[in-house]
Structure formats: structure tokens, C-alpha cells
Amino acid sequence: MVGIISYGAYIPRFRIKTEEIARVWGANGAEIAAGLGVREKSVPDFDEDTITMSVEAARSALARRPIDTSEIGAIYVGSESHPYAVKPSAAAVGEAIGATPVMTAADFEFACKAGTAGIQTGMGLVKSGMVKYAVAIGADTAQGAPGDALEYTASAGGAAIIIGNDDPIAEINHTCSFTTDTPDFWRREGQEYPRHGGRFSGDPAYFKHIQGAAKLMLEQMGTKPSDYDYAIFHQPNAKFPQKVSAMLGFTREQIKPGLAVPRLGNTYSGAVPVGISATLDVAKPGDRIFVTSYGSGAGSDAFDITVTDVIDSDAFDRSAGPTVEELLANPVYLDYALYAKHKGKILMQ
Template sequence: MVGIITYGAYIPQFRIKADEIAKVWGANGTEISNGLGVFEKSVPDMDEDSLTIAVNAARNALARRDVNPADIGAIYVGSESHPYAVKPTSVTVGEAIGATPVMTAADYEFACKAGTAGIQTCMGLVKSGMIKYGVAIGSDVAQGAPSDALEYTAAAGGAAFVIGNDDPIAEINDTCSYSTDTPDFWRREGQAYPRHGGRFSGEPAYFKHVQGAAHLMMDRMGTKPADYDYAIFHQPNAKFPRNVAAMLGFKPEQIKQGLCAPRLGNTYSGAVPVGLSSVLDVAKPGDRIFVTSYGSGSGSDAFDITVTDAILTKIDRKAAPSVETMLNDKIYLDYAQYAKHKGKIVMQK
């Protein structure tokens, strides 16, 4: 019975409205917001990056449940924006939460599904008996070039999950993946901002892979959309997850709780983990959760999850801020302040 032992998310306080970005570039902010379904996005503080977000998410997870850091045998951090090209984020997270020396630690990168890939790895290590607990984190300070369409959605945030088989609060019944070489989005070494393949972003990238993994998961489990209480899909905007949910047969109320993009933006590797955290904030024993991530390049990871009685007895959900609390705790920036926070403009010394 491998599953989620505890969880925690972290979202920076700062926000910028899509209207503010559009105003600078002479675009129609209302039209862009309505088209993407994203009205504002999170922005990191001056001293925040994907590493500090990962540390805060992991600390929030451990605040909810008394897990001995010495029992954590693996730490995997998935991100498109690791602060170092050569130096792991994962070991710094381990040091910060008191889990070093750790048996295995690594940084993952598979575009926006690197966090869910970490969950799969931790599941395998726990099931094999090699470790007691593993920590999987999806964390990003997403990049978007000035005036590019990505600038309206590229956000900051992440979530951490402790995976184990000791009274999990949510059992992961099964997982599967669907991947192909589909170059819809990329960033070469040394480039500050990613590029995207335009028409490839929807079909045959996002929709093909999300549907491929989702159908495979339901075929394996013998389930249909109506069997699930909640569903979370990767959310580069609010339009794509709503459309793919409808294509698969899920209803709007099933994705509502986990759809954070309208108020958060796209946190890349953190998008599905934050959405799942939002669902776990309110889930009840017996609730069934369907999850499908997506990473450009391209691939999707799907999960079938059942919430257990332990969510009421083994963790204190109030010991760390909920996703809803963090979404409502915000400070708005103008474009100049946002550009400074994001390093788009720097002071010459």
C-alpha cells in the first residue's frame, strides 16, 4: 500500500495581473486573459528560486506529519529552472530538512512532468524495500521572454510529497506513462528563455499525451471518469485542462478544486503537484483522485489515487498553509517591479 504520507505546497506572495503585462506591450489584456483563462500569476520574491520553493514545500509537508528525517532515503526535485547547471538542488533540500546524508538524491528534468516522475521513482524504491520514505518535489520559477505569450502564464510555485507505505493518507493504486519525441517546447543550454513550436503545443503534444496516458490508466484500472471525485491535469493555462477534461468525459466540478492556473499561472513542474495539494487540502476518506501530468518533449504520467482514513488521523492539515490560503495571500506588482523580481532588469555595479 504505497502512497502519500504527507504533502505540502508553497506559492510566493507576489502577483502580477495579465492586464498589467498586456498594458506594457500594447496588447488587449482582457482578450488574453479570457483566451487563456489566466488572470494573474505568481512571481518569486527577489531571493526566491526553485530551490527555496522546494525547501519551503518540503518543510510544509513535514510540518503536517511527524516524519523522522533520518528515515528519508531518497529526494528527487523536478524543475525546469534549477538554480545551478552543475550542482544538485536535491541535496540542498535534504540538508535544509535534516535528511542528509541521504541514500539517493537527484535532480529531474522532463519539462513540466519532472515532479510526477519523482513520485514514480519514490514509489518504486519504497515498493522494493530499498527505502522507508522518499520525497518527490515539483518546483519551478518558470521562464517567459518579454512580450512572449508565455510571459502571461509563466509563474512560480511548487509542492512536495513524502512517499511511503506507513499509513499513507492517499494510496497510489497505480501509475503509468505515455511518452514520445514531440518537440513542442525547448530551451537550449545557456539560453535564458524557452522557445515553443506554436501549433505543436496543443496537438500533437499536450492533448495527445494527456489523453494517451489517461486512457491507458483507466484501461488498466477498469474505470471511467464518473468513478472519480477529483481530476487534476497539467495546466499551462486554464483552457487546455478544461478542454482535455471534456474530451475524456470529466465534468467541470471534478477539475474545479485542482485547477489553480486562473489565479496562479503555470508553475511548470509544480503545476500538477500544486493542484493535487489543493485537492488533498479538502479530500475525504474514500475520495478517488485522477491525475495526469504533462511535460513538453513530450510525455504524461497518470495516477489513480484513493484517499484513506489516515488523512483525518495521521496528519494535521492546518499545520501548514493550504493552497487556497496561499492563493489569497498576495501582493500585486507593477511591470517594473515584476521585471526586477524576475531578473529581466538588473542593477549595474
């Protein structure tokens, strides 16, 4: 059975409160901030990007479950904010964690579900026997134009999931996807900030695809929402995942452990991997986890996961890496000017 061997997350310590962003942009900004349910969001430091955050997340995963890195046969980094247009983030991550040179590496891009697409690809390679371990990472330093609704949520962070079949801490029972050509969010080559379809991003995009993949998973597995202990849905804000979970029949208690967005913001490709990490931080053997990601453009990946006894065994040490709760603690708050400087909206000479 293919499953999760280990996991690790990384979140920058810097934060900005959405009320501070609203202070700069006036009454309309305050209305936007109130409707999103996000109190604050993470901000990358000057020397942090998708590669550095991916390395930190992968190192955390390896600290929890030391494996021979020469046996990592694949590394995939999903992101909307790769530092280079032409040069793979995955190769740099592999070098940093000692997995090179015998591996396949690639950068994935499917808006906010690029990280879960990497998990699916890693599952296929492991299940076929082509590789022993695959590392799938979702990480972003998300972009949002000044004053746009995205600026109130676009944050930084990510998580790494190591896939294998050697005593996994959680078995991935099944995965399926639901994809259409729905242009709700896009950024053309050379453009600094993405554009979005506003309210169009809700019903015909996010909700349609999350429900499409989730209902397909329930049908294929012959399960119902009450069969799961936890549920994780893509979290672009706090409102959407709570609404879609209720539409599908899941409870607030099921989604609460993985709902980091009120204090983290939207890490784009990192959102669901971070949610998985936060849930595995508290999960017990036998717990069942329902996961559905979403990526604009548009598509969703769903997963049915069962936690195994290995998570509490001597083979795995959860305390060796920081939990998502620990990463969210002790923030350093920035005002809007320092935030703009950190994000490169104000260029240093």
C-alpha cells in the same frame, strides 16, 4: 500499498495581473491574456528560487506529518529552473530538512512533468524496500520571454509529496505513462528563455499525451471518469485542462478544486503537484483522484489515488501547513516594472 504520507505546497506572495502585462505589450497582449483564462500569476521574490521553494514545501509536508527525517532515503527535485547547471538542488533541500547524509538525491528534468516523474521513482524505491520514505518535489520559477505568450502564465511555486507505505493518507493504486519524441517546447543550454511551437503545443503535444496516458490508466484500472471524485490535469493555462477533461468525460466539478492556474499561473513542474495538494486540502476518506501530468518533449504520467481514513486521523494534521487556498490569499500586486525587476529582466547594480 505505496502512497502519499504527506504533502505541502509553497507559492510566493507577489503577483502580477495579466492585464498589467497586456497593458505593456498592447492590443495583441490583451488578446493573448483573454484567451488563456489566467487572471494573475505568482512572481518570486528576489531571494526565492527552486531550492528555497522546495525547502518551504517540504517543511510544510513535514509539519503535517512529523517523521524521522533520517529515514528519508531519497529526494528528487523536478524543475526547469534549477539554480545551478552543475550542482544538485536535491542535495541542498535534503540538507535543509535534515535528511542528509544517508540518502540518494537527484534533480529531474522532463519539462513540466519532472515532479510526477519523481513521484514514480520514489514509489519504486519505497515498494522495493530500498528506502522507507522518498520526497518528490516539483517546483519552478518558470521562464517566459518578454512579450511572448508564455510571459502571461509562467509563474513560481511548487509542492512536495512524501511517498511511503506506513499508513499513507492516500494510496497510489496505479501509475502509467505515455511518451513520444514530440518537440513542442525546448530551451538549449545557455538560452535564457524557452521556445515553443505555438499552436503545435496543443493537439499533437498536450492533448495527445494527456489523452494517451489517461485512456491507458482507465483501461488498465477498468474504470470510467464517473468513478472518480476529483481529477487533476496539467494546467499550462485555464483553457487546456478544462478542454481535455471534457474530451475524456470528466466534469468541471471534478477538476475545480485542483485548478489553481487562473490565480496562480503555470508553475511548470509544480503545476500538477500543486493541483494534488489543493485537492488533498479538501478531500475526504474514500475519495478517488485521477491525475495526469504533461511535460513537453513529450510525455504524460497518470495516477489513480484513493484517499484513506488516515487523512482525518490524529496521525496527520492538515492544518499544520498552509492550504493552497491560503497561499493564494492576500497577494501583493506588482506593476510591470517591479515584476521585471523581481524576475531579473532588469538587473540591479
